[in-house]
Amino acid sequence: MLRTFPVVPTSDQTLWAIAGIILLTMLAAIVIFLTTENHTKLIALIPLFVGGLFSHTAYASRHSQVELSEDKLSIKGEYGRQIPIASLICNRAEQISLSHSSLYKPKLRTNGTSLPGYLCGWFKLQNNEKALICVTDSDRVVYLPTRDNYSLLISLANPEEFLQFLREICS
Incomplete structure (x- = not known):
């Protein structure tokens, strides 16, 4: 079963x-x-x-989404990719707020876009993890580590729903 989860669109200020x-x-x-x-x-x-x-970038910042199926997670957006479910560390997935959790805040962009209200691409986090991120709302972020030595940080419109479906698939 394939489920689609929209990424929170960037603000009008970022678009301007x-x-x-x-x-x-x-x-x-x-x-x-x-x-x-x-x-x-x-x-x-x-x-x-x-x-x-x-x-x-303007288009992708408003139309990105994550597709989750039994065998893969697909990021559809500016830095899209497909990740096999077997590569995800599902039991460590959680909803975080970058406003309150300094551990996962991006500190260095290695390849990507960094605009006020829109971070997308490859970054190094405060905890020195490598991460593929698409953050448009710092309070609705899903943190999802992988077995491939990087993590995902994605702002989803319904992070709780995504995490629930992810846990169903992984169990």
């Missing part, structure tokens, strides 16, 4: 910050295009590419 970055990159592309010689106008594609990446 991303929109501002996209606008600035588009303006940079226009300025570069209008002020450079014909043979160097292709440089204007660089900020357009960056704007495209941030457009993808």
